[in-house]
Amino acid sequence: MLSEQATPVVRATLPAVGGALDEITERFYAGMFAARPELLRDLFNRGNQATGDQRKALAGSIAAFAGALLDDPDTRPDVMLSRIAHKHASLGVTSEQYKVVHEHLFAAIVDVLGEAVTPEVAQAWDEVYWLMANALIALEARLYQERGVAEGQVWEPMEITGRHEETPDTVSFTLRRPDGRPAAAFRPGQYVGVQVTLPDGARQIRQYSLSAAPGRPDRRITVKRVDGDPAGEVSSWLHANGRPGDQVMVSAPFGDLVLPEGDGPLLLASAGIGSTPMLAMLDHLVVTGSTRPVTVVHADRSPAGHAHREELRRLVDALPHGSLHLWYEEPGAADARSGRADVTALDLPEGVTAYLCGPLPFMRAVRGDLLARGVAAADIHYEVFGPDLWLGTAA
Structure with a gap:
């Protein structure tokens, strides 16, 4: 005060x-x-x-x-x-x-x-x-x-154990402690910092969501290469250099957009690479045998550019009360609608809690539509990749 x-x-x-x-x-x-x-x-x-x-x-x-x-x-x-x-x-x-x-x-x-x-x-x-x-x-x-760490001492080396090309510009990596000990626990939806040493000697850090459920032997992150000017230094380095057997410095898991406890209905809405925290949430719901109603919305440019597309469908299909709604900017996908995601016509259960992740225009539009439908502002949560340019505009 x-x-x-x-x-x-x-x-x-x-x-x-x-x-x-x-x-x-x-x-x-x-x-x-x-x-x-x-x-x-x-x-x-x-x-x-x-x-x-x-x-x-x-x-x-x-x-x-x-x-x-x-x-x-x-x-x-x-x-x-x-x-x-x-x-x-x-x-x-x-x-x-x-x-x-x-x-x-x-x-x-x-x-x-x-x-x-x-x-x-x-x-x-x-x-x-x-x-x-x-x-x-x-x-x-x-x-x-x-x-359980001293102030600022969040870093430990982790070994890349696997690399998978998800789309032409998206790669997933699995990570494990070199000594084989289990990595620290995390909550579905959280992220880690990844630090790499670049050619000029700088040690740059970026955050990546953990894109698979806790409790698995290896952690997984999914990295989309950031093109443009300036291009993404860490994402470009990982795409070009990250191979099984290499080590990177990884932080302890953090993040406050996490899967809530209980059995209440959920809406998980994402666009582009914003699907990664949702994948961890869905994976955890499947692993734990959850029966809660889960409505999943995802928007992307095209099926070919949708990272983890088949995995997302498989996870939603494994939930007894799960439903998947896809939108692609490019028309023609038989299992999806064309254009931008629209939640106004979805059958959302009473008391739904919504989690949003993706570009700011997508999240602003979805949040506005949910508020118009009577979903309480306190029940709409979001995650921004990068600097939060939405500060103070969404509770």
């Missing part, structure tokens, strides 16, 4: 700070990486820095958190904070790094806003920052404790 002194100052200055956040975060990252180049090399996603997506996500999170403090001072935006904390934990972020961020972020605020940053304004926004930072530090400390 903001102090009585800080609340009116933040309320008065939020429009100015919010309007300048894009420039502030741009200067923040430039200054921090100039002073600490190892952070860009070995922690932050260089591709997201090049596109500006990380800058937009940071600006969105700060504005959303400050707005929440003003609009509902007795509560915290825990959904947003949890999502960020899980991502940070999968990177091995430490509490000391929040001090580094604070130093360079506030230098950027002063640089951009100049004389408008009076001592009262600086103190009020310092309070906002540390309320958010300390909340994240506490959440991340609990995540590390639950995993």
